[in-house]
Amino acid sequence: MVGSFEVIIGPMFSGKTEELIRRLRRYEIGKRRTHLFAPSNSRGRYGSEDEWRSLGGLRYRNVSFIPANNEGVREMMEETARNGYEVVGIDEVQFFTLEEEMSIMEAIRALNGAGVDVIAAGLNMDFRGEPFGGMGQLIAIADKVTQLTAVCDICGREAYYTQRLINGEPAPYDSPLVLIGSRETYQARCKEHHLVPNAKANRYEGLFRNRQAR
Ligand SMILES: Nc1ncnc2c1ncn2[C@@H]1O[C@H](COP(=O)(O)OP(=O)(O)O)[C@@H](O)[C@H]1O
Numbered sequence: 151m152v153g154s155f156e157v158i159i160g161p162m163f164s165g166k167t168e169e170l171i172r173r174l175r176r177y178e179i180g181k182r183r184t185h186l187f188a189p190s191n192s193r194g195r196y197g198s199e200d201e202w203r204s205l206g207g208l209r210y211r212n213v214s215f216i217p218a219n220n221e222g223v224r225e226m227m228e229e230t231a232r233n234g235y236e237v238v239g240i241d242e243v244q245f246f247t248l249e250e251e252m253s254i255m256e257a258i259r260a261l262n263g264a265g266v267d268v269i270a271a272g273l274n275m276d277f278r279g280e281p282f283g284g285m286g287q288l289i290a291i292a293d294k295v296t297q298l299t300a301v302c303d304i305c306g307r308e309a310y311y312t313q314r315l316i317n318g319e320p321a322p323y324d325s326p327l328v329l330i331g332s333r334e335t336y337q338a339r340c341k342e343h344h345l346v347p348n349a350k351a352n353r354y355e356g357l358f359r360n361r362q363a364r
């Protein structure tokens with residue numbers, strides 16, 4: 151039987167890791183051989199080198215850290231085949247690009263073809279509010295998409311965006327795409343409070359200034 155592919159998306163702090171761990175634990179209760187892969191550039195986040203943690207303190211021990219490139223994807227496939235994993239979780243999947251020889255999308259397809267269920271969690275948008283890497287394609291091919299929201303750190307409404315702050319100020323559009331961090335650098339924001347200086351869309355603001363003032 152072929153496996154299924156689910157993707158959990160949302161901004162930072164929306165509970166993607168919590169939800170991923172919760173689902174993996176349910177599979178374990180069902181006696182499925184379950185394993186989590188996470189990118190090695192995030193290893194040690196929230197204070198532990200040999201387990202995967204959520205910000206709120208949930209922990210998962212069956213984890214392997216792999217580089218988010220061709221080599222890492224190969225490691226994931228070989229380890230899964232060798233150990234007979236039946237369910238594979240992939241966190242921070244936005245860091246795995248589609249440009250590699252064996253893209254994360256092809257790897258997930260191959261796992262499903264071998265009967266392995268895959269649940270991936272990742273940021274749908276980067277700090278600019280644009281699609282993060284290949285996430286659009288992964289969402290397009292997923293059997294099921296769960297979209298989570300966080301709480302806006304300014305107004306308390308639903309947050310769909312991640313705000314990057316450099317020295318307490320909104321990071322400009324040309325800030326690098328990848329910057330590992332947590333509450334010291336990022337906040338959850340609603341659309342109104344998500345700010346990106348120098349974003350291309352900002353150039354049209356003048357046209358609508360009077361309308362906004364009304
Ligand atoms: N602005 C926020 N909105 C919602 N949860 C937040 C916020 N800031 C911190 N948290 C905490 O973050 C937890 C989610 O952490 P985690 O699962 O690691 O999120 P994600 O993987 O989506 O970044 C929440 O349960 C809550 O305790």
Ligand SMILES: Cc1cn([C@H]2C[C@H](O)[C@@H](COP(=O)(O)O)O2)c(=O)[nH]c1=O
Nearest residue numbers: 161162163276277312327328329330331
């Ligand atoms: C928005 C954004 C985030 N990142 C980094 C910051 C964190 O290290 C991870 C996301 O962690 P999560 O809590 O598991 O969602 O991604 C980045 O590099 N670039 C960005 O634009």
Ligand SMILES: [Zn+2]
Nearest residue numbers: 302305340343
């Ligand atoms: Zn807000």
